[in-house]
Amino acid sequence: MSATPSDCLSKWVSQSVPADAFAWLEEQRAATAAGETKPFYLAFGLTARKLGKADLSLSTADLEEADTARSGWNPANWSIDQAARTLLVLALPIEDFAHYLKTLDRLFAAAEVGELVALYQALPLLPSPLAHQNRAAEGIRTNMKSVFCAVAHHNPYPSEQLDENAWNQMILKCLFVGVKLDPVIGLDQRANANLASMLLDYAHERWAANRDISPELWRMIGPYAAETQNGKAMEDLNKLLKEGRELEQQAAILALRSCQADEAQAILQGHPKWASAAEAKAFTWSSIAAAS
Amino acid sequence: MHIIDPHTHMSARTTDDYEAMAAAGVVAVIEPAFWLGQPRTSVGTFQDYYASLVGWERFRAAQFGIRHYCTIGLNSKEANNEPLAEEVLEILPLFLAKEGVVAVGEIGFDDMTATEEKMFRAQLELAKEVELPVMVHTPHRNKKQGTLRSMEICEEHGLPPHMVVIDHNNEETVQSVLDRGFWAAFTIYPKTKMGNERMVEVVRNFGSERIIVDSSADWGVSDPLAVPKTARLMLERGIAQEDVELTCYQNALSAYGQSGQFNESDWLNPAAIDQRNLFEGNSVLRGQTPRVDEPNESEIIT
Ligand SMILES: [Zn+2]
Numbered sequence: 001m002s003a004t005p006s007d008c009l010s011k012w013v014s015q016s017v018p019a020d021a022f023a024w025l026e027e028q029r030a031a032t033a034a035g036e037t038k039p040f041y042l043a044f045g046l047t048a049r050k051l052g053k054a055d056l057s058l059s060t061a062d063l064e065e066a067d068t069a070r071s072g073w074n075p076a077n078w079s080i081d082q083a084a085r086t087l088l089v090l091a092l093p094i095e096d097f098a099h100y101l102k103t104l105d106r107l108f109a110a111a112e113v114g115e116l117v118a119l120y121q122a123l124p125l126l127p128s129p130l131a132h133q134n135r136a137a138e139g140i141r142t143n144m145k146s147v148f149c150a151v152a153h154h155n156p157y158p159s160e161q162l163d164e165n166a167w168n169q170m171i172l173k174c175l176f177v178g179v180k181l182d183p184v185i186g187l188d189q190r191a192n193a194n195l196a197s198m199l200l201d202y203a204h205e206r207w208a209a210n211r212d213i214s215p216e217l218w219r220m221i222g223p224y225a226a227e228t229q230n231g232k233a234m235e236d237l238n239k240l241l242k243e244g245r246e247l248e249q250q251a252a253i254l255a256l257r258s259c260q261a262d263e264a265q266a267i268l269q270g271h272p273k274w275a276s277a278a279e280a281k282a283f284t285w286s287s288i289a290a291a292s
Numbered sequence: 293m294h295i296i297d298p299h300t301h302m303s304a305r306t307t308d309d310y311e312a313m314a315a316a317g318v319v320a321v322i323e324p325a326f327w328l329g330q331p332r333t334s335v336g337t338f339q340d341y342y343a344s345l346v347g348w349e350r351f352r353a354a355q356f357g358i359r360h361y362c363t364i365g366l367n368s369k370e371a372n373n374e375p376l377a378e379e380v381l382e383i384l385p386l387f388l389a390k391e392g393v394v395a396v397g398e399i400g401f402d403d404m405t406a407t408e409e410k411m412f413r414a415q416l417e418l419a420k421e422v423e424l425p426v427m428v429h430t431p432h433r434n435k436k437q438g439t440l441r442s443m444e445i446c447e448e449h450g451l452p453p454h455m456v457v458i459d460h461n462n463e464e465t466v467q468s469v470l471d472r473g474f475w476a477a478f479t480i481y482p483k484t485k486m487g488n489e490r491m492v493e494v495v496r497n498f499g500s501e502r503i504i505v506d507s508s509a510d511w512g513v514s515d516p517l518a519v520p521k522t523a524r525l526m527l528e529r530g531i532a533q534e535d536v537e538l539t540c541y542q543n544a545l546s547a548y549g550q551s552g553q554f555n556e557s558d559w560l561n562p563a564a565i566d567q568r569n570l571f572e573g574n575s576v577l578r579g580q581t582p583r584v585d586e587p588n589e590s591e592i593i594t
Contacts, residue, residue: 045389049552053565079565109339110383112346112390117569144351146569 005069005125006090009083012058016080017051024050025084032091037103044088044107048081048114055079072156072185073124082118086125094127101131108135113144120150124157133161140170145177152184159186168195171220172202181216182289188219188258196224200233215251215292219285222255226263238267247292250283293537294559297519298322298544299398299427299459299477299506302360303349309509309516310356316520319559322548323349324363324398324427327370329511335379338366342387350392354570359559361548363397363427364388371411372403381414388422394548395419397427398459401438404431409445416449425550426456430465439465443472457504457547462486466498475547477504480518488522492529500535504543 003011014022028043056078058066066073075083089107094100108119120139123132136158139151151158152170162170167190174181181187199217206213218237225233240252253271256264295317302310302323313321323345332338345362353360364387366380387393396419401408419426426446431438439458446456453473461469461476469476480488491505507518515521523540527533548554562571 041386042389045391048391053563055564077568079563082565106386110343110346110386110390112392113350114391114565114569116347144348146351 003065003069005066005073006087008062008065008069009075009087009090012056012062013051013080013083013087016054016056021051025087029087029091032088033093035093040088040092040103041107044085044115047084047088051080051084053079053081053114056083070125070156072160074154074185075121077154078121081114082121085115085118086122089119089122090125097128097131104135113146116142116144116147117150120147121155123151124155124160129157129161132157133166136161137166140166140173145179148173148177149179149183152179154183154185156185158184159190164192164194168192168198171195172198175199175202175214175217178214180289180292181214181219182286188223191220191223193224193227196221196228196233200228200236203236215247215288216285218248218251218255219258222258223260225255225259226261231263234261234263234267237264241267241271247288250288254283254285254288293317293523293533294319294541295520295523296320296322296541296544297507297509297516298457298504298548299324299479299508300516301326301508301510302353302516303344304328304511305509305516307352307356310353310358313516313520314356314358316517318358318520320359320361320554321353322361322363322394322544322554324395324429325365326367326398326429326510331370331373333376335376335383338380339383339386342383346387346390346392351570357571359570361392361394361554363395364390364393365395365397365399365415365427366411367398368400368402368408368412368429368431371408372405374407374410377407377411381411381418384415384418385422388418388424392553393424394551394554395425395427395457396422397457398429399426400429400442401431402429404434404438404441412442412445413449416446416451419455420449420451425548426451428456428458430458430460432460435460435462436464440468443469443474446474447472454547455550459506460508463490463494466494466503470498470502473502475502475504475543477506479506479508480515480522481508482515482518483513488518488525491522492526492531495526495531495535495539500538500543502543503539504547505539506544 013025028039031039058076063074063076066075092100092103111119123136126132136151139147142148152174158167158170199220203213203217221228221233225237237252237256240248244252256268297318300321300323302321325342325345342364350360364384366377371377396415399412399415416426428442430442443458457475457477458469459477460479466476478486478491478494480486480491495503505519505522507516508514509516519540523536526536545554545556
């Protein structure tokens, strides 16, 4: 049997902290597993003080192990205290599920910023994912950018569990608050026509206000460009190819390439500089995100 | 010069205030849990208030490059609703161990009732249990008696004076507070009570040891820039730089630093995870000399 997320976290934490600190954590996990809520709440709060909050600094092999333990799980940016807090939450008994949810509710309700980030990024590891849909939606509604990113970035939960409306709101909010789309898991798989239309409206609002638009926006519109608002999206992409900034031109190329319509291919043919094979490999959505 | 405002209710202030404070050199603030002008009627509103002090307000401050800390406690004004007060005491432990909670406070007397005293004592015991300093609010009416009584009670409970900050002092109370070994904090109130010219004279007469300046800025008439303004005035009027640094920065750091939750490295050299979570990796603050007050560059709203 392959390692569980708890096995991975436990191994990484044990390698990163002194033996006595790890022994403290093991003790708290055992008490938590035995169903005692008071030591659980206390330990959850004390974790950063006891173990520190340095980065876990995981290797590529560690990250592969994480993805095997839970597909889509990417703890590359996790810190020691976040890993330890997740271990404590994963130790909670779930036999009495209503009680388990109540314990979690209380934990979220009293959490400070760092704890909220730890809790939200642990969502995909919790049992019975459906039970946490409202919680995830609340994380998306927050005004704390780091908490929002704990749900939206490097987290497989939203693409797996959110309905179309909630998912679309999350993507729009990423653009709205100025965080990148590329770290969102399942981005291309969950592109949809409604989202494309919403984002096109957003793009025109921004243009009307003389504001920049993240070139990443066109990634979500590309596959639906032909049918979005009677060809308006296609016109915009054509215009970006001619007049846009470098990154916008790159985005337009990638968006048009993701579009099946003949029209998209025709536009690309009209811009031979960008259609060439050499240029084609020079950039990706990730490189555009990194540069924007 | 770096400034700490160790008593300010930022939840009641605007982002303009945060900007102005950062520009004036404020690197860290402590927001004591207090009342909101309107008494609360259920424990849930206390819980959400405490959660906002360790959550949203902390994040909001960081956007302006200011580190936000808080104290958690049941204030004296609301201690008089005894059944509710008992419920609030029960939820305090949930928050006292949180990161960024630097003291139990502000607690003490308002009307000096028996219920206030009961709640004060219960929270002093709690402070001992969780090994946190205490921030004591002294009453505005009957100040001298209230201050003495507060200190006696702290002593009765065996709290070492170096773990207790007695706040809202004036010229009449400061000597007895210092004599007994407590920290003596002063709130600068614009227009009424303690103005900052008086504060300059307090430092001139009583020195800088264990004396702390704060603004207690809140939803009433108050000045969120009271500490940096007082620091500047002290320098102008010939108080030594060292004394200004002690009263407007270092003493607060030493007093509340005893919590283990208030370290200079938090703003001078924050952990990578804090940079990502609070400052989003930007270096508004670290190693930067504070901007000088400038007139508005532009009226255009962008
Ligand atoms: Zn106050």
